[in-house]
Amino acid sequence: MHAVESPATAPSAPAAPSTPDKPGARVPRRRRREWTPLYLALPALILLAALLAYPFGRMLVVSFQDMQLRHLFSGATPPWIGFDNYTQILTDGVFWSVVLRTAVFTVVSVAISIVLGLAVALLMGRVSNAVRVAMVITMMFVWAIPQLVSAQIFKWMVDADFGVLNYLIDKIPGVDFANHSWFADPKQGWIVITTLVVWAGIPFLAITLHAGLTQVPHELREAALVDGASAWQTLRNIVLPVLRPLLVIVTTLSVIWNFGLFTQVWALRDSKPEQEYQTLATYAFTQAFGRSEYSVGSAISVVTVLLMLGVMAFYIRQMFQIGDVD
Amino acid sequence: MSTPRSQRSRAGTVAANTVGVLFVVVMVFPVYWVLNTAFKPASEVLSFTPSFWPQNPTLDNFKSAIKAPFFLVDLRNGLIITSTAVVGAMVVGFLAALAIARFRFYGRRALIVVILGVQLVPLLALLIPLYLMLNQANLTNTLFGVSLTYIVLILPYTVWTLRGFIAAVPRELDEAALVDGCSRWQTFYRIILPLTGPGLVATSVYGFIQAWNEFIVINTLNNPETQNLMAWLLQNQTQRGTAWGPLMAGALITSLPVVVFFLLVQRNIAVGLTAGAVKG
Structure with a gap:
């Protein structure tokens, strides 16, 4: 019975589930010690402890050991070698080139994604309704496509022999792109990878930012126009400040996601990326499962998590500051 | 939603619409291309002059994907x-x-x-x-x-x-x-x-x-x-890196449930990540 009445309340939930209880309700009603919430949270805590905290501890331990394939089969405890794995990777030029590559990719891809995402969001506010609907529907489809699938579609489109991209570029007079291999030169390969990541990332950014833009008060924009502000000034001084919290959040998320780039490289490079295509995620994986260097792989993963920790802490602090969390 | 129409030049809207349509074309192209490929017979898939519409549409790719x-x-x-x-x-x-x-x-x-x-x-x-x-x-x-x-x-x-x-x-x-x-x-x-x-x-x-x-x-x-x-x-x-037809068909089948589900609930998805940032 209640379910029938629920739509009145429920549809509003997605729009603002964050809205804390009404101001008065924030004050805890009961102060006496309650065990119920702990019982409720217990199963989740157990699962998180068993399948996240424990593995993480295990990873730390393994990163200080020298674990090889034979230890995996015999179950023998691998020898403790202290910081040797860390010394090894931190003094390895290859590791640092991987870190640098991952960082550069993250900065470039996030910058392009955010700028384009914002541009598309602004564009959605300028076009007529029909075009906006077409844009939203298209982006929904792109957003829905699994990462692995979109990577394969791109792989097919840039195929050296039968790919449509080479065919189209070849049509340009004076350009010979027949049988052009996009991955022979890592620079071009990374352009393909970045394009794929940006293409797949735009829908989330544009749609979220467009939703944010609708929150910018009309009066402000109109007042700015009346006062003779240019479009650029309005954007800089009115729109962006209002949008700032949202921009910070989506930028942080994009940094975290793109820093962990794996799927696209993995699929485009046939599950065995060359040195020039390794990112921190693929590098750790290749070390562990390709070469059975579980300890070195673990050390790389630990360093990766440490590198991301700052950004993650920033994100969580941001969520608290916005007051969403309470 | 947006500023009053009167304050905007018609030319501006036309320009914006053009860019918008262009954006849609670029974004949708990969989706169109996987559909186009999946329904082509092998001979058309592996062709140096790709056709932009299947000349002889077929379900063979789907059959061979399922039978794989x-x-x-x-x-x-x-x-x-x-x-x-x-x-x-x-x-x-x-x-x-x-x-x-x-x-x-x-x-x-x-x-x-x-x-x-x-x-x-x-x-x-x-x-x-x-x-x-x-x-x-x-x-x-x-x-x-x-x-x-x-x-x-x-x-x-x-x-x-x-x-x-x-x-x-x-x-x-x-x-x-x-x-x-x-x-x-x-x-x-x-x-x-x-x-x-x-x-x-x-x-x-x-x-x-x-x-x-x-x-x-x-x-x-x-x-x-x-x-x-x-x-x-x-x-x-x-x-089988070069069997693009069946691969694209398999990709379509694999993503179908996800795409359908996603479109059904997309309104709620971004919420968990950015909730609160979009406050009125």
Whole structure:
């Protein structure tokens, strides 16, 4: 019975589930010690402890050991070698080139994604309704496509022999792109990878930012126009400040996601990326499962998590500051 | 929604529309191209002058994808693993969400930080120890082992989103029910559960999508007999890199449930990540 009445309340939930209880309700009603919430949270805590905290501890331990394939089969405890794995990777030029590559990719891809995402969001506010609907529907489809699938579609489109991209570029007079291999030169390969990541990332950014833009008060924009502000000034001084919290959040998320780039490289490079295509995620994986260097792989993963920790802490602090969390 | 039309030049709108249409064309092209390829016979797929419409549309690619080794097994596995993970995460997650949304308790803030933080750690970073653990417990090559890791994959998001849905149910309703003589359990069962129904559906659908799309963990832990369709797609690609027609058809079949589900619940998906930032 209640379910029938629920739509009145429920549809509003997605729009603002964050809205804390009404101001008065924030004050805890009961102060006496309650065990119920702990019982409720217990199963989740157990699962998180068993399948996240424990593995993480295990990873730390393994990163200080020298674990090889034979230890995996015999179950023998691998020898403790202290910081040797860390010394090894931190003094390895290859590791640092991987870190640098991952960082550069993250900065470039996030910058392009955010700028384009914002541009598309602004564009959605300028076009007529029909075009906006077409844009939203298209982006929904792109957003829905699994990462692995979109990577394969791109792989097919840039195929050296039968790919449509080479065919189209070849049509340009004076350009010979027949049988052009996009991955022979890592620079071009990374352009393909970045394009794929940006293409797949735009829908989330544009749609979220467009939703944010609708929150910018009309009066402000109109007042700015009346006062003779240019479009650029309005954007800089009115729109962006209002949008700032949202921009910070989506930028942080994009940094975290793109820093962990794996799927696209993995699929485009046939599950065995060359040195020039390794990112921190693929590098750790290749070390562990390709070469059975579980300890070195673990050390790389630990360093990766440490590198991301700052950004993650920033994100969580941001969520608290916005007051969403309470 | 937007500034009054009178203040805008018609030329401006036309220009914006042109850019908008151009954007749509560029964005949609890969989607169009996979459809175009999937319905082409092999001779048209491997052609140096690709046609922009299948000349002789055929379902052969779909047939050969379905008949390919492990396709049906992996389809079944995927369904089992995904539903186990979703049901598990929903039950466990709902209880935890209830605790966060409805109670103030010692350690609540810490719990929120853990949930938010864990949501950001890629499961991939923990793949090595997970593999070692499950290997020790003889759970590699089983559907159960993967299901367990998938529960943890979707649990943080589940808790976080459900928390929002529960918080949106006015507390006064709980209290009214309690005053009317309902027990705690009855309040939960008669008030909160039905009112969060749509939220439960949306959250579990998103959990389904996440679990369905995962392939790295399952590809590392399991053999083809115990993998899912995404892993199948990856294997298929490496083994027969040039069979593009069946591959694109397989990709279409594999993404179909995800795309349909996603379109059904997309309104709710971004919420867990950016909620609160879009406040009126």
